[in-house]
Amino acid sequence: MTAPYLADFTTLSNNGARAEPDWLRTTRRQGIERFAALGFPTPRNEDWHFTSVSSIAEATFTPLRGASGQVAKSALEPFQFGQSDWPVLVFVNGKYDASLSTPASLATGIRAIDLSTAMRDEPSLIEPWLGKLSPSEDRSFSALNAAFMSDGAVIHIAPYIESPIPLHVIFVSDANAAKGVAHLRNLIVAGHHSKATVIESYVSLGDSGYFTNAVTEVQVEQGATLTHYKIQRESQRAFHVHTIDAKQARDSHYLSFSFATGAALSRTNIYTNLDGEGCGATLNGLYMADDEQHVDHQTNIIHSQPNCFSREIYKGILSGSAHGVFNGKVYVYPIAQKTDGKQTNNNLLLSERARIDTKPQLEIFADDVRCTHGATVGRLDEMALFYMRSRGVSTDAATKLLTYAFAADVLETIEVEAVRSELERATLERFSGSSATP
Amino acid sequence: MLEIKDLYAKAGDRDILRGITLDVAAGEVHAIMGPNGSGKSTLAQVLAGNPAYEVTGGSVTYQGIDLLALQPEERAQQGVFLAFQYPIEIPGVSNAYFLRSAFNSIRAARGQEEVDPLEFLDYMEKKLELVDMDVEMLSRSVNMGFSGGEKKRNEILQMAVLEPRLALLDETDSGLDIDALRIVANGVNALKRPDNATIVVTHYQRLLNYIVPDFVHVLAHGKIVKSGDKSLALELEAKGYDWLVEPQGALAS
Ligand SMILES: Nc1ncnc2c1ncn2[C@@H]1O[C@H](COP(=O)(O)OP(=O)(O)O)[C@@H](O)[C@H]1O
Numbered sequence A: 001m002t003a004p005y006l007a008d009f010t011t012l013s014n015n016g017a018r019a020e021p022d023w024l025r026t027t028r029r030q031g032i033e034r035f036a037a038l039g040f041p042t043p044r045n046e047d048w049h050f051t052s053v054s055s056i057a058e059a060t061f062t063p064l065r066g067a068s069g070q071v072a073k074s075a076l077e078p079f080q081f082g083q084s085d086w087p088v089l090v091f092v093n094g095k096y097d098a099s100l101s102t103p104a105s106l107a108t109g110i111r112a113i114d115l116s117t118a119m120r121d122e123p124s125l126i127e128p129w130l131g132k133l134s135p136s137e138d139r140s141f142s143a144l145n146a147a148f149m150s151d152g153a154v155i156h157i158a159p160y161i162e163s164p165i166p167l168h169v170i171f172v173s174d175a176n177a178a179k180g181v182a183h184l185r186n187l188i189v190a191g192h193h194s195k196a197t198v199i200e201s202y203v204s205l206g207d208s209g210y211f212t213n214a215v216t217e218v219q220v221e222q223g224a225t226l227t228h229y230k231i232q233r234e235s236q237r238a239f240h241v242h243t244i245d246a247k248q249a250r251d252s253h254y255l256s257f258s259f260a261t262g263a264a265l266s267r268t269n270i271y272t273n274l275d276g277e278g279c280g281a282t283l284n285g286l287y288m289a290d291d292e293q294h295v296d297h298q299t300n301i302i303h304s305q306p307n308c309f310s311r312e313i314y315k316g317i318l319s320g321s322a323h324g325v326f327n328g329k330v331y332v333y334p335i336a337q338k339t340d341g342k343q344t345n346n347n348l349l350l351s352e353r354a355r356i357d358t359k360p361q362l363e364i365f366a367d368d369v370r371c372t373h374g375a376t377v378g379r380l381d382e383m384a385l386f387y388m389r390s391r392g393v394s395t396d397a398a399t400k401l402l403t404y405a406f407a408a409d410v411l412e413t414i415e416v417e418a419v420r421s422e423l424e425r426a427t428l429e430r431f432s433g434s435s436a437t438p
Numbered sequence B: 001m002l003e004i005k006d007l008y009a010k011a012g013d014r015d016i017l018r019g020i021t022l023d024v025a026a027g028e029v030h031a032i033m034g035p036n037g038s039g040k041s042t043l044a045q046v047l048a049g050n051p052a053y054e055v056t057g058g059s060v061t062y063q064g065i066d067l068l069a070l071q072p073e074e075r076a077q078q079g080v081f082l083a084f085q086y087p088i089e090i091p092g093v094s095n096a097y098f099l100r101s102a103f104n105s106i107r108a109a110r111g112q113e114e115v116d117p118l119e120f121l122d123y124m125e126k127k128l129e130l131v132d133m134d135v136e137m138l139s140r141s142v143n144m145g146f147s148g149g150e151k152k153r154n155e156i157l158q159m160a161v162l163e164p165r166l167a168l169l170d171e172t173d174s175g176l177d178i179d180a181l182r183i184v185a186n187g188v189n190a191l192k193r194p195d196n197a198t199i200v201v202t203h204y205q206r207l208l209n210y211i212v213p214d215f216v217h218v219l220a221h222g223k224i225v226k227s228g229d230k231s232l233a234l235e236l237e238a239k240g241y242d243w244l245v246e247p248q249g250a251l252a253s
């Protein structure tokens, strides 16, 4: 199970990685050693109790070496909502594609380049952060990613820069990604008092089976506000594991939204450490799974300092034989007095076979805090369904409308209008085949 | 237009309707009165097709067809409308979208073209006037945060939009002040035509000053125990129901 990766690592070290700086080679070597020691997680591991990754562990994926596919600009249109002047970085089958990308339209004070270029030409853009914001000692997939990380987006927002337009990073896979794995590594550094929005999209053209193993490291400096959207619409046969690790300095805000509808199996970890006074974190999300899909979110909000707040709303809609998992941890350190935390997870089951395992976890070691959490699992409101039908609306249309309505309030929390309307459209389309907003 | 014959219905293992027979012809207004818990709402819900109730006997023929064989949405498409005693709140669905979906579903079922949001808004203007509602309420979620009176007016608004053949009004008057009552009654009267019929379920004769019934029926323990003309409502107001309603236990003895 781990053996093919160890062999691949030997190949990598003998080839390209030989020219890399020492610190990076050390990071890679430590990564593969940790991965070899940890192996893939098993259900005995508490954090993986409800998610079996045996389908990933037992398959053999070959490292993707880039854009052998010819993805046309027009093929990306369905995923490129928003204005045409938004800067876009596109990665095809795990490799940066300059011809599809438009970094030139970035606002002054924002830099965005691909990781492989940064490794080769500007290591100073990555060295202070890479592997440090997202440790991998205890995390198999992150360790594996550290060993093989090949490409991704490196984004720096200079202090005091406020950009009204988002930067969209699109990872697209096509038929050439079949049986391949991309170890993507992104870095976002939001300088002090800056304000920006970054969108990560994981999408696919066609229905090939491949493995995305991504890590995004985020530093939000003092007084900065970073809005970070993740949209996962991988192919229904893909595997997707993504860890986002954010570290927040004082008075910073981190706003995250995770939208997940794709992949056969997906696991998204979103961790944020409120490591300064006066911080706020908002972690919202919507997951929708059907058929045999498995969708897992694990969030970890770490209150390390006093006077911070966190807000979290995740909603899930599960139909067919889908299996959803939500595990939301809020950890409050003894010194983190006056912490104000609120977490909810609401799930809607649309079939008898659909299943959800939800586990909110509060671990509070300070005494002067206000923290609440709650989780619900429900079915469609029969009376509302009958009410709509009694007005002539078909059962099917009423079901879809009520399902959409369940998700509507969490989608409304998305502040960037273009993102909100795109995800509303995608949600509505999934449940009704029409896209006019109710 | 509507013939109910010896109708029995239950919810769970509880028998509620126990042999209801009622004929309603086009152009007529029937009032159904009776004490709390006698089965008035159950009758209305059964006619609208609420799957929470099981019909265990009897038949209902509506315009010559077997009403009980139709799905709730098909009944609505055929012109049946129920104004709920307790209108349902639907968070996340705007009133405008809900009304337009209903309107278009019914039009589609009749082979008519759907209307777009702008045309619909035009059409809504007159309807809103009829129930004295502000256009602003169209953008709110269905019945969310509505006062009791607003919910009832919203029911009449839906009725005005869908223009039913057979309207069932379940205690649309309860909880309304006299102005709201007049608005609701005017709404109902404005929609009256020789080819449609109305069944008004009410507790109080007050509403019947505004919506004048051709027939009044008293429902007790799931049965119609007395029928008469509008003077029966006045008599009930004066004497209450006790003289008509046998205590439950007495039936068995
Ligand atoms: N869905 C239901 N499940 C169980 N009992 C019901 C249900 N609906 C009504 N009932 C019972 O049936 C009886 C008649 O109720 P209802 O039709 O609402 O009376 P009314 O409208 O005349 O006040 C009451 O005793 C009520 O509790």
Ligand SMILES: [Mg+2]
Residues within 6 Å of the ligand: B040, B041, B042, B085, B171
């Ligand atoms: Mg009632």
